[in-house]
Amino acid sequence: MPPVGWYQIFWMVVGLLAMFTALATVVLSLVWLERKTLGRLQLRLGPTRTGPMGLLQPVADAVKLILKEDIIPDSSDKAIFWVAPVIVVVSAFMIWVTIPGSEGLVLRNLELGLFYITAFAVLGILGLVLAGWGSANKYGVLGGLRSAAQLISYEIPVIMVVVSVGMLAQSLDLRVIVANQAQIPYALILPLGLVVFFIAGLAEVGRTPFDIYHAESEVVGGPFVEYSGAHWSVFFLAEYINTFAIAALVALLFLGGWSWPWQSAALSWLPALPPVAWLGPLLSVIWFLIKVYAVILVVFWIRGTFPRLRIDQLMAFAWKVMVPLSFYSIVITALYLFYDWPAWTLTLMSLAGLAVVGYLVYRRMMAPVRRVAEVKARQAAQLAERRAAREAAARQGSR
Amino acid sequence: MVESQIDITAGPPPDAPPNAEPVEMLLNMGPQHPSTHGVFRMVLWVDGEKIVAVEPHIGYLHRGSEKLCEGEQYHQVITLFDRLDYVANFNNELVYCQAVEKLMGLTVPERAEYVRVILCELNRIASHLLYVGTIGLDAGAMTPTMFAFRGRERIQALFEAVSGARMMHNYFRIGGLKEELPDNFEQLIRDLLPLLREDVAESDKILTFNEIFLSRLKDVGRISAEDAIDFGFTGPCLRGCGVEYDVRKAQPYSVYDRFDFDVPVGLDGDCWDRHWVRIQEMYESLSIVEQALAQMPGGSVASSLGRRLIRPPAGEVYARAENPRGEMGVHLVSKGADRPYRLKVRPPSFCNLSAIKYLLKDSWIADSVVILGSLDIVLGEVDR
Structure with a gap:
């Protein structure tokens, strides 16, 4: 590693600040988008009063949250109570250090980027458990332990699928993975991986139907139950950043990241456009964001549609369905790579696995219908x- | 270093054998918990996520309604009945009015009977729609609430047009109705029905056969028909167990014997069957409203009593009716005064809720919410 000079440190700080600002803006946009989408799904309008189309609603929310009194319960373990949200939000931000927005737009590209991301994704759980325990609230404890159980179980399928994508790309570097998908996105080669990753990702960020650790109707917010004001808003921030990270990873690993359809053809006529150096990268970022927001809209759509699973069903689904499926995806990827079969065989194998497991799950869930x-x-x-x-x-x- | 200030271990539950192990945690649920449907409180002895024992506490909404009735004149009591089961106000009013009418031997104008039936059935739909919304929330889905409330809102708009109030109508009178209907009443309902049918179908479609919803509700909170009868279950909770008992059929009151409707029954007596029965009941109620509208005679709806003070003859009477939550009964004792001497309400929610200790044993914490939701209690009626 070259010696770090003041120059590098300065640019690192500037980069971190830029990332922080960008993510905060993204969170604001997500809050607005979620409220609007849910509103439309639920025969409502969503926010309309603050700003055009309610665009300033998240800003108003943020101001309200920050101005609110930050209550620390008397019986809580103050140090743990205070540090828990910090752990959650820091790990959420740290993931973003290595997630690229386009070829050149990344704070610090790591060759083991995916490894780093999965490692930091687990760290947030610690904060949730601590928050639950430190707030001296039984609902908090229940929620914290639920989150530990849930997030750790769903981490396994996520890692397994990440491994199979790494095998396909022969790299854990996200830029290489995207470059490999310039022709065909991995969603077409390994649809199984996409499905498993998306579902497990939903569970990992605690989104419906896996929102049991902060289930409003059961544990009343779980680990967040005693938090208010700025502390609570930090959890909120982390939750949305994590959602955005999962959506970004889905886009990067399976939907081809910032690569456009017919990219080479597009690039060939692009020079005809005004020869501005930043135009290409800008289009890449926009295209990437479109994909990420599309995935996020699906997440919101699911939130507006499904009820919540019970803890035992959730764990059973992880260990009986997701884990075997993710191992299956590794095996078929290995077979495909070892025998050097054409890509469509992998598609076929993963679709077959999905169909079989999907049918079995459906049969089991719909069993009562027969009665x-x-x-x-x-x-x-x-x-x-x-x-x-x-x-x-x-x-x-x-x- | 801070001593651990969190001690969550609990002693053994109250009805445990003498040398039982202490339970992992005592969890107080309610009265401010979002899904205890009002101010119900349960103390759960939990072992991890499993419920070992339950101690229900009621009475947070006790207003002494029955005692208050003794101090009000017969007409004034109707307002108190509005506030019992506060999502099925017309049905409550009907039971009370029937009790007094029975005591006085009054006949109600035919048109008034039909209007009563129409309003009660619409209120049943409104109440069940509210249930669909709350069970959705309890199971973790927020959209069904909005869908269900749209239909409920339409019904309440009609109620407002008829009685002037959205909830506490105070519209039924002993021997008739408070005032004539709006001129376009029949047209209002004719316009409402197709919309309502759509709403009911939609709230059915969004939840009933949803895979996750099924897996959350099916085989949860099961109760056998015998146990249900022993606990005094009535209404959809009893019919969910497969017992075909509906006061509208078993002992027809008002003009219910003139309509052709079905009494849907479940099979297993679990939460989902109770849900399904309620959904089917909404369709039946719609058909009753349609029939009533077709048969509705003309004439006045006014009570023959006018606005006079009434003094029913001394005597005792028991009237009952099928409320959305089950059989509501009123036992009225009169000593010939202008106020009831004693009035006792048999609230369906209270009897259904009495099984909560039995239903919640050995279920999951998440199930407790769904089971309570599927019993569909209204605390105003439980605590009175």
Whole structure:
């Protein structure tokens, strides 16, 4: 490593500040987007009053949260209570150090980038458990332990899928992975990986239907129950940054990151445009953001649609469905690489695995419906019987 | 170094055998918990995520309604009944009015009976729609609430047009109704029905057969038909166990014997069956409203009593009706005065809630919320 001079340190600080600002802006946009999307899904308008289309609503929220009294419960363990949100938010930010926004737009590209990201993603759990425990609240403790159980179980499929993507790209460097997808995104080669990663990612950031650790109707916010004001807003910030990170990773690992469709063709006519050096990178970033926001919209859509799983169902789903599926994805990727089969065989194998497991899960979940059909049949029979009896009575009456 | 200030271990539950192990944690749920449906409180002895024992506490909303009734004139009591099951106000008013009518031997104008049936059935739909919303929230889905509330809002707008109030209507009178209906009442309902059918179908579609919802509710909070009867279950909770008992059929009151409707029953007596029964009941209620509208005679809806002070003859009477939550009964004792001597309400929610200790045993913490939601209690009625 070259000696670090003042110059590098200065630019590092500037870069970190820029990243912080960019992420804070993104969080504001996500809050607005989520409220609007959920509103539209729920026959509402969402925020409309603050600013055009309610665009300033998240700003108003942030101001309100920061001005609010920051209550620290008397019986809490003050040090732990104070440090827990810091751990959560720092780990959320640290992930972003190595996530590239385009070819050149990355704070510090690491060759083991994915390894680094998965390592820091787990660190946030520590903060949640500490927050739950330190707030001296039983709901907090329950929520904290739930989050530990949930996030650790879902970390395994995430890592396994990341490994299979790494195998495909022969690298854990996110820029290399994206470069490898210039022709065909991995979503088409390894759809299984996309599905597993997306679902496990939802669980990892505690989004519906896996939001059990801060379930409003059960543990009343879980680890966050005693937090208010700025401390709470820090958790909130971390949650949205994590959601954005998962969406960005989905886009980077499976949707081809910033590579455009027909990229080479596009590049060939791009010089015809005004020859500005930053135009290409800018288009890349925009294209990448479009993909990320599309994934995030799906996350919000799921939030507006599904109820929440129970803890045992959640764990069963992780260990009985997600973990085996992720191991299967490693095995088929290995087979594909070892025998050097054409890419479509991998697609076929992963689709077959998805179909089989999907069918089994569906069958299991919809098992009660068969009994419901029984009830319906019985009811129809009763109804017919009653109707016949009434008609008979009417006939007698008319006679 | 701070001593650990958190001691969450709890003693053994109250009804445990003498040398039982202490339980991991005592969890107080309510009265300010968001999903205890008002101010119900449960103390849970939990072992990790499993519930070992439950101690329910009621009475946070006790207003002494029954005692208050003794101090009010017969007409004034109706306002107190509005506040029992505060999401099914018309149904409450109906039971009370029927009790007094039975005592006085009054006949109600035919048109008033039909209007009562229409309003009660619409109120049943509104109440069940509220249930759909809350069970969705309890299970963790927030969208069904909004869908269900749209339909409920439409019904309440109609109620407001009819009675002048969205919730505490005070519209039924002993022997009739408070005042004539708005001129376009029938047209209002005719406009409302197709919209409402759509709303009901939508709130059915969004939740009932959702895979996650099914897995959360099916086989949770199971109760056998015998146990349910022993606990005094009525209404959708009882019918969910497969018992076909509906006061509207078993002992038809008002003009319910003139309508053709079905009593949906479940199979297993679990949370999902109770949910399904409620959904089906909404369709049946819609059909009852349609039939009532078709059969509705003309004439006045006014009570023959006018606005006079009434003094029913001395005697005792018990009236009952099928409320959205089950059988609501009113036991009325009169000594010939202008106020009831004693009035006792049989609240369906209270009887259904009595099984909570039994239902929650050995379930998950997350289930406790869903089970309570599927019983669909209204604390105004439980505590009175």
